[in-house]
Amino acid sequence: MRRWRWLETGLRRVRQGWLPVVEATLAATIAWMLATRLVGHPQPFFAPAAALIVLGQARGQRTRRAVEVVLGVAAGVLVADLVVQALGPRTTWTVFTVILLTVTLAVAIGASSVSVVQAAVSALYLVVVSPPTESLVPFRFVDALIGGAVALAASQLIDARRPLAPLVAEFRQTFRELGDLLEEIAAALDHDDERAALAALERARRADAAVQRLRDAVLAAGEAVRLNVRRRRHLGRLRSVDASIRQIDYVVRNVRVLARAGVTLTRHPAAIPADLPTAVRGLAEAVRAGGEALAADLTGADTDADRHAARAEEAALTAVRVAGRLFLPRPTLPLAMIIGQVRATAIDLLRGLATDDDPTVLDRVDEAIGLATR
Incomplete structure (x- = not known):
């Protein structure tokens, strides 16, 4: 056998x-x-x-x-x-x-x-x-x-005709896996299941490898494009994506902290608010749409990229809005941490999708969560 x-x-x-x-x-x-x-x-x-x-x-x-x-x-x-x-x-x-x-x-x-x-x-x-x-x-x-x-x-x-295809596939896979991880965290919170929350945390700890794969894929795509004179117009898109990966790295770290707080919350005797898993699932939807936006941008499908980016922002702000309503007076520490990480993840995701360093991202997220803006 x-x-x-x-x-x-x-x-x-x-x-x-x-x-x-x-x-x-x-x-x-x-x-x-x-x-x-x-x-x-x-x-x-x-x-x-x-x-x-x-x-x-x-x-x-x-x-x-x-x-x-x-x-x-x-x-x-x-x-x-x-x-x-x-x-x-x-x-x-x-x-x-x-x-x-x-x-x-x-x-x-x-x-x-x-x-x-x-x-x-x-x-x-x-x-x-x-x-x-x-x-x-x-x-x-x-x-x-x-x-x-x-x-x-x-x-x-191998990459002569479509030098960016492996990178596009890697982006889709990375964001799909990150969205699935958030769904796993939401399910653990939904059932107040400590064992499921621990499994999600273990998976979150391995997510850094996905970011490294993205960095390697960007390097590989850059090499293929530079050696292909007719494809060098893609270099600008690659530089934009390379800048986005730093924000994606922050998103992964935020999700890991969120998963750790989820474990703590399932161990806490207090009941988990029913809308908390909804907020986390909204974040998962935003992450998946963000991955599609970046993939479409790489392929030059600007209309699709804008559509997916708008869907990602709508889902992220909705998740922040739902989480903000749960921030009642004297919340438990793990609940406060999860709400904070929903906000931080939304900020880093939307900054990663912005074509430039959009200074209004923070204001839009804080307005959605109910914080006063300047």
Whole structure:
């Protein structure tokens, strides 16, 4: 039974991760073919190796890391080729000289520690394993450059037509999950269920990972857009979204505090106001509409973006209004905390949706909750 479960898990992982497998396989094979047929190198090991190293970098950092890795590996290969021809292969002095020069060169160009190691290992392989060449033409240096160039080209093919599509999908998923979390908190409050409230809190503590995924997706989209001249008009939208993520991070933190206060409230002997779950559900609706607004803005659907943003604001202000009516004289501390977090979440959500730092957001929210404004 355990064997079948392992097989099922493995097949699921393959279904989810088949694209990088195909990408790496094709890039390495094409790099090998180009190095063999164009350069005429009979054993172009470093062409597919460089392609695999570059594709191993995370999307969003791939261009910068790719240039760094290609230069580091190619320089290591070039240094090793020259030193082997001068001192001979497989000697202690050759190993010492190659490692010293390769690491020094990689550090001098500001390579990361990972790239320094990759360059040194590539050079060391050339000294210890690969036979030396008699030609003065640096075949292996050219092979590494070919592999890196093929990897860069391959990494852009997936996002060539729709470079923002993965980011749009990530926004929708993040806001949908956050809305579901708020619904879970509301259900726990509705039934005064401490166990359900604790489960919601545990889920809220893991929500930071979603914000990091958004940041990574923005980096990846920015890389794809910059390398695609015809798509660079999207850069302005990406800068706007990047600024919104800070507010989204605040929203996630507010929801986590709200979930913690919900646990405390379910442990309190006082009855939970019937309208409190309604306010939290209104906030969930606002979050979902906000995610649709940001996704529509990324795709250039301005009319839809405005419509969803208006729906998000209406739902957020309604949630704040309902929560404000529960702030009676001498409320319990956890109730006061939840009301405060409903207000804070609405403020940060609406600021994240604003095209600029709208100074009236705070006034609109405070007016809805019943606080006096200046």
